[in-house]
Amino acid sequence: MGDPKGFLKVSRVEEDDRSVEERLHDWREVTEHAPEEAVRAQASRCMECGIPFCHQGCPLGNLIPEWNDLVYRGKHAEATRRLHATNNFPEVTGRVCPAPCEASCVLNIREEPVTIKTVERTIADLAFADGSALTPHPASRRSGRRVAVVGSGPAGLAAAQQLARAGHDVTLFERDDRIGGLLRYGIPDFKMEKGIIDRRMEQMRAEGVVFHAGVDVGEAIGGDRLRREFDAMVLAMGARAPRDLPIPGRELPGVHFAMEFLVQQNRRVAGDAVNAKTAILATGKRVVVIGGGDTGSDCVGTSLRQGAASVTQLELMPKPSLVRVPANPWPEWPLVLRTSSSQEEGCERDWAVSTRAFRGEGGRLVGIEAARVVFEGGKMQSVPGSDVSLPTELVLLAMGFVGPERRGLVEQLGTELDARGNVRTDPTGATSVPGVFAAGDTSRGQSLVVWAIADGRRVAAGVDAWLRQVPMARAANG
């Protein structure tokens, strides 16, 4: 709050995106990063509220008013420290977080919130540029305890970094060939370029984290063996089981889960060759994306960049209102219509549409049959006579995820699941199996990167506390 009246003098200015014509021809980040001076002016709008509601919005408890003020004063080194005090990867959340902090910003009551996310990303990028964000912080004393972290998405990475900094010997296992989980292979490069993950890995290596990519725990190494060889383990393998749409024609070639499609493209951008037989490409096709969320948007942007003839995105729920409804007051997350950068790039959107069948001809997908629905008393009902059919050659299912994959590690360990099929944990992240913890989507169900990082940090604290209680037996035997 360097300037107590800053919010009255400066209005919110969001970062510009590159023009649609330009950005559709490459895979680089869409956002054009604002100059430091502009960000400083935006930071001056923060009022340093007595009760900072942004803290309620941010799962990490980021010290938002503090670093806003530091940025306004040009104290970048201190801002970097305050930002990293609560957030391991602000360069990630500064890019892909939907910013619940901004939704709960006090300025969002009547006008427009502080550009918290832009400020965060600017601090992180400046600190990446001068290297200060990447200074390793190895523990001054090693505990001699070994912790296995399974899964290298944001939850696993955060847990691993926190545990390493607490002095434990952390080994991070990743099924894919590269570290990063959904950060690497789920999020398209046009939202976040992947070099930042590699630079964080360098820092974590220097802090003592050992990375094992390409190891499918549960297949290559059994859960029991990991339990024997490590003092504790953290399950952070996400909630990768996708929600399916079991309707006629589901088996047709051309109907794919979003994640199959997105991972392939991320590999191509990373320079990998993708097998031509299994390749899923939108090029020249009329694409239908089923599901109106973030993953759906990623499919839209990726399809457009591949040169799709058209992209239509269908959402089951009704179209949200443009402004908050009274039953959804500040500081709640506003349930309003949002348009992602990908949707801006040229796609048809339709709401309250339920897909009934995939239509094939000669074993090829040629279209979908759908009907309009209304929700009455919480129950979905078809609107008679509202049937529509859409021609399409590629359908991407982006309807969310139903929980962690249970076959393999979860079954081997025998951890209890909650009613929704996620791994059940106590508040410290401990599962029903002693020494086994879970974090991120694995225990929470699919959610935001920022929740994953927060969970990773919380579970690391839980593991650390647990290791302090149990005797050193295993380590001594090992």
Next chain:
Amino acid sequence: MSETGVGTIAAGVAKAKADTIQIAGHDGGTGASPLSSIQHAGTPWELGLAETHQVLVLNGLRGRVRIQVDGQLKTGRDVAFGALLGADEFGFATAPLVASGCIMMRKCHLNTCPVGVATQDPVLRARFRGTPEHVINFLFFVAEELRGIMARLGFRSLEEMRGRVDCVKVRELSHPKARLLDFADVLTRAVNEEPAKDEPIDPSCCVPDAWQMSSTDEAVLEGARISLKHGEASQTHVQLTNADRAFGARLAGEVARKYGGEGLRDNTIVIEAAGTAGQSFGAFATRGTLIVLEGDANDYVGKGLSGGVLAVKPPARSRFKAHENVIVGNTCLYGATSGKAFFAGRAGERFAVRNSGAISVVEGVGDHGCEYMTGGTVVVLGPTGRNFAAGMSGGIAYVLDDERVLSGRVSKAMVDLEPLTPEDEETVRALVTEHVEHTRSARGAHVLSTWAKRHFVKVMPHEWRRVMQLRAGQESVKRASGHG
């Protein structure tokens, strides 16, 4: 403020004919209060309330007053406990504020309230979205919850609940420290040995004495009758004691009733008083009134002065050096808006605080002189206390500073210290001359006779200078356009 001994204070003010006694708990305070006030002032309201109620009952005073309690009351349950511990009335602040839009920014002191609650700034006030219904709704919930509790306890009215500590049960506490708490004193039911005196509360019982006109009031109104009736000059002599509080205020009210804010011609009503005046001597005196007191006066002389002229001087036969002695108490000219006041002697603390237009000459002041002053002129012919001119945004003070010590005693955040201009010299000289005429001040006369050797300092608020410049600019524009 709820704290140990508040019951004794309450008994005192009840005897002094207070209507209502307010017990404030330690939780209250605006969000803009300093932390020391928020965290280290007072005790929970329950303690102060219980003590107050018990002391008043035991001394047969409970029937004379209403007890009001506040300090983060939020629920019907809070009200129920307040009533059972002895309260009649209940103050809510935070919760209704929040109901109407306050988000506890704790910026009330910065005039930047983003929801338009704690601000007069029209831009910010435009953001206020509260309605009376929001508060009404909140209070209905409080009342509804209270009704439920009353029904369970079998009470029909809050009056029945008052002081019924026998209905309060102490919860089983498991924490080892909490088990050391002894609630016996708080939950003692006070009973008066002479129940006849513990009459039911009747607000009318408090009215007569306090509102009755004193004999001096009557004498003054009688003496000024022709002035009030016909606007003709009158002169009255009265003898005052310190029981004569707010002397002149009733007269001021009558003048205002008849002649409005304009008042009368100067010196229409002249009152010559002698003795020691009680608090608020000459309060709200209106234009056309001149009140001269030979003697001294208690606190709040000329509070809200509204155009009248006051002069306080020591008796002619006194031998002491008037300018070394205090002649009027604390907080004189508080919130004065116009008029003049001359004091042949020193004043206490907080002289001319929030003065917005009155002119005064005094021969020394205590701490915090001219604090928050926004207009008017103050001439100090002697020493000031510390923190002079703190938060002063308007008006001018001229201080005689022969010892060159003023600089260390001024709060300089909002004012500059500078030498007098020739115009200033003229102003001050004229005022000191007037001072001597009204009070035959030896100090004033001496200053005038040694004028060249005297060192005055002008205390000039930054904001006032800006206002003066703006006004001067507007004047010249007006003049220019007038000629064109």
